[in-house]
Amino acid sequence: MTGHRLDQETAERLLSGPLAGPAGGTGPLVALLAAVRAAADPAELRGESAAMAAFRAARADTLRTTSPAPPHRAQPDGRAGGQPSG
Template identity: 80%
Template sequence: MKGHRLDQETAERLLSGPVAGPGPLVALLAAVRAAPHPAELRGEPGAMSAFRAARADALRSTSPGTADDTRPGEIPGQGRIRPRT
């Protein structure tokens, strides 16, 4: 099955404007638009902390020469750029 992609403008219109269409689509979009119930957000701080910790670990474990440890005037993996003489 080949899915259809929505462009950003269409997605924003569906999420913010009035919706007409089949009942299941209208119900789905109404649920997506609804504010989260407080119980749904209970684990958010822990999840965000875990995400940040995992991302920090991944950034620390990158190999030398990646964009994360490249300084101005360096090419990743190649060191300083030296002008031709």
């Protein structure tokens, strides 16, 4: 990593303005921003529906299996719920 820093104005211009040539050594950044701004190629989106469905199913399964246990309620005698009285 280099020590180059962008000021706020330069960052905003690069993110929202027209992509011009390299300004102040930001050529690689300009190229990266141009690539991510471009519309996706149809080949890049093949399988997106299946991938999203698999992600949602895995996420739902994770949420089901890792749901927190219900909080223990104290008994009238001050013991935590579920503790033996011995």
